[in-house]
Each structure stands twice: as structure tokens, then as C-alpha cells.
Amino acid sequence: xxxxxxxxxxxxxxxxxxxxxxxxxxxxxxxxxxxxxxxxxxxxxxxxxxxxxxxxxxxxxxxxxxxxxxxxxxxxxxxxxxxxxxxxxxxxxxxxxxxxxxxxxxxxxxxxxxxxxxxxxxxxxxxxxxxxxxxxxxxxxxxxxxxxxxxxxxxxxxxxxxxxxxxxxxxxxxxxxxxxxxxxxxxxxxxxxxxxxxxxxxxxxxxxxxxxxxxxxxxxxxxxxxxxxxxxxxxxxxxxxxxxxxxxxxxxxxxxxxxxxxxxxxxxxxxxxxxxxxxx
Numbered sequence: 343x344x345x346x347x348x349x350x351x352x353x354x355x356x357x358x359x360x361x362x363x364x365x366x367x368x369x370x371x372x373x374x375x376x377x378x379x380x381x382x383x384x385x386x387x388x389x390x391x392x393x394x395x396x397x398x399x400x401x402x403x404x405x406x407x408x409x410x411x412x413x414x415x416x417x418x419x420x421x422x423x424x425x426x427x428x429x430x431x432x433x434x435x436x437x438x439x440x441x442x443x444x445x446x447x448x449x450x451x452x453x454x455x456x457x458x459x460x461x462x463x464x465x466x467x468x469x470x471x472x473x474x475x476x477x478x479x480x481x482x483x484x485x486x487x488x489x490x491x492x493x494x495x496x497x498x499x500x501x502x503x504x505x506x507x508x509x510x511x512x513x514x515x516x517x518x519x520x521x522x523x524x525x526x527x528x529x530x531x532x533x534x535x536x537x538x539x540x541x542x543x544x545x546x547x548x549x550x551x552x553x554x555x556x557x558x559x560x561x562x563x564x565x566x567x568x569x570x571x572x573x574x575x576x577x578x579x580x581x582x583x584x585x586x587x588x589x590x591x592x593x594x595x596x597x598x599x600x601x602x603x604x605x606x607x608x609x610x611x612x613x614x615x616x617x618x619x620x621x622x
Contacts, residue, residue, distance in 0.1 A: 357514040364508040365394045371476045371502060375401040375469035377462065380418025382512070384480030385526040386519050387505060389425070391478070397428045401474045403465045407438040408547060409457075409534035411554050424525060434468050440536075440545075447545050453536060455491035462499050478502045484512045530567025530585060530620075540574035552608070556580065559604050565592070567620065579612040580605065586619035 354362065368374060368391050376391055378384045391400045402422070406415055422431065438461065440446055446456045466477050479496055481503040486493070496503065505515065512531075519527035536545050538553045549572065556570040565588050573579035582601075584592060591597055592615060605613050 357510070357517050360508045360510050360514060361390065361518050364390055364504055364510065367504045367507055368394045368478075371478065371504075373399045373401075373474050373476065374502075375403050375465065375472075375474040375477045377465055377477060377479045377501070378402050378404045378418065378421075379480065379532075380404070380414060380421055380526070381480065381532055382519060382526050382529055383482050383505060383515055385421060385524055386515050386522070387478065387480045388421075389519075389522060389524060392427060392431065397431045400431060401469055401472055402431060402433040403436070403468060403477075404434070405436050405438040405461050405464070407440050408550055409440055409536050411532075411535065411557065413558070414532055421526075425523075432472060434472075436464065436468065438464070441547065449536070449539060449541055449543055449545050451541050452491050453541065453545075455494050457534075457536075458492035458495035459498070462495060462501055466499060466501075476502060478504055481506055482512055482515055483509055532567075533569075538569060538571045540572060543572065543574065556605070556608060556610075559608070560601070563597075563600065563604070564588075569620065573612075576612070578610055579614070580610050581614045581616060583616045583620050589615075589617070589619050 364387075372395075374391055374395065376384065376388045378388050388400070388402065404418055419435070421427075422433075440457060440460075443456065443460060446453060446460075450456075462477065462479075469475070469477055477499075479501045481493065481496065482505045486506065510518075516527050535550045535553050539545055539549055543549075553570055553572070557568055560568045560570065560582070565584055567585045568588070569583040571581045571583065573581065582592075592601060602613060
């Protein structure tokens with residue numbers, strides 16, 4: 343390596359150095375199939391893959407299902423158009439039926455593992471049928487700090503996690519996304535609606551519909567990125583998780599009353615608020 347190369351690399355910020363490493367990793371992989379959710383992490387991964395490998399060497403894989411909010415499905419579906427990505431990018435938008443999986447519907451502790459295993463097996467089949475033999479996923483370095491059963495499926499199936507390999511944490515991914523003009527940079531982290539249902543409580547269309555309606559109602563009040571979790575104790579109790587910036591607002595008397603009235607109209611009698619706020 344020349345002295346100029348060393349100096350050039352040293353002049354980059356740490357996140358940009360990691361982004362350069364990410365680009366090198368993707369080039370080593372060759373053609374890649376990206377498991378794309380439309381969230382912060384997979385959006386940056388897809389953007390860098392297209393930048394480094396070109397449209398002909400990237401396959402976009404996305405699974406649509408009842409587990410996602412309608413707004414999340416729509417946002418993911420319009421991502422390529424919003425970011426001016428060439429029309430030649432190969433894509434597979436798959437309709438998934440997770441409520442047909444009996445073991446998943448029972449909602450055991452390993453729910454996320456069971457779901458990801460099925461989904462990524464399907465992704466891998468679709469990718470290999472199109473000549474893409476490297477499936478990559480948007481897991482980031484911070485995800486390794488938490489208990490995430492889905493990671494077990496990723497490891498078992500040999501899915502590559504280049505954001506982890508490059509050492510990229512969530513805040514760095516947001517920073518890099520911002521610099522690259524991605525509108526997902528400040529998007530709140532999202533997870534499937536099944537995560538709002540306590541383990542052991544069956545996952546049903548009605549429960550998923552109610553959760554989506556509750557969260558949409560709060561978002562319409564300006565509480566972006568909120569989560570409403572069902573109680574294992576009572577069907578008329580919920581716990582609300584908000585972004586930290588919204589905690590002060592919800593305790594203002596008039597706003598608190600509006601939130602309570604909203605839930606009462608939706609047959610919820612007790613509303614608990616997590617005082618720590620959402621951490622991600």
C-alpha cells in the first residue's frame with residue numbers, strides 16, 4: 343500500500359473507514375442477494391451494494407406479510423424509486439403467509455428464530471434460482487449485544503452480515519445514511535407486529551390488526567416510532583413504548599387525556615407507559 347493510500351484512509355472518519363471496509367467486503371462476495379426490509383440498516387447495505395457492485399450484480403429480496411404495518415410495506419416498496427435506483431435492478435417481492443406456520447402462530451420463545459429460518463430459506467432458494475449464491479442481511483454490530491433468536495437462523499443458513507463484519511453500529515449507520523442522502527437515516531427502528539404479543543399468546547390476524555390500529559392512532563398524534571404491546575395479564579391492558587423525545591409530551595395533561603380517550607374508544611382500559619423510552 344502506498345503512503346498516499348494510507349494517508350487517504352487515515353483522513354476518513356471512523357464510520358467512513360468502516361464504510362470503505364464494507365465496500366471491500368461486498369466486492370469480495372461478488373454478486374449478492376440483499377435481504378431488504380426497508381429499514382435503516384438494510385437500506386444502507388443495499389445502497390452500498392448497488393454503488394460498489396452495480397445494478398446487475400445485486401438482487402433485492404423482500405418478504406411482505408401481515409406481520410408488517412401497511413406503512414412499512416409501502417415505504418419498502420417505494421424505496422428504489424425514491425432513491426433514483428436504476429430500473430435494471432433485479433427484484434423479488436415475495437408474499438409470505440406466516441400465520442400458516444403452526445409452530446410460529448403458537449408464539450414460543452424462539453418465535454423470531456422460526457420465522458427467520460423459514461423466510462431466509464425461501465430467500466436463499468429464490469436467490470440461487472437467479473444465480474445469486476451470497477445472501478446478505480442488515481444485522482449490525484449493536485444487534486450482537488442483545489438476545490436475538492433470529493441471529494441463530496442467520497448463522498445456521500450461512501447468511502453473511504457485512505455490517506457486522508465491517509464493525510458498523512446503529513448510530514454510525516444512521517450517520518453514513520445521512521451523508522448519502524438516504525431518507526431512512528432518521529427513521530425509527532421497526533420490528534414485526536408479532537413482537538408486541540407476549541410469548542405463549544397465539545398470533546392471530548385480529549391481534550395484529552388491533553396493534554397496527556393502536557400504533558397508527560398514536561403516530562397520527564405525532565408519536566412516531568411508538569410501540570404498543572399487549573399484556574400477558576389482561577386483554578384490556580397495554581404498554582406503550584415511546585421514543586425518549588416524546589416522553590415529556592405524553593405527560594402533559596391535555597395530551598395524556600387525548601391518548602387515554604383514544605385507547606378507551608378502542609376497548610383498552612389500562613395504559614402503561616415505559617418510562618425509559620425506546621432505546622433503539
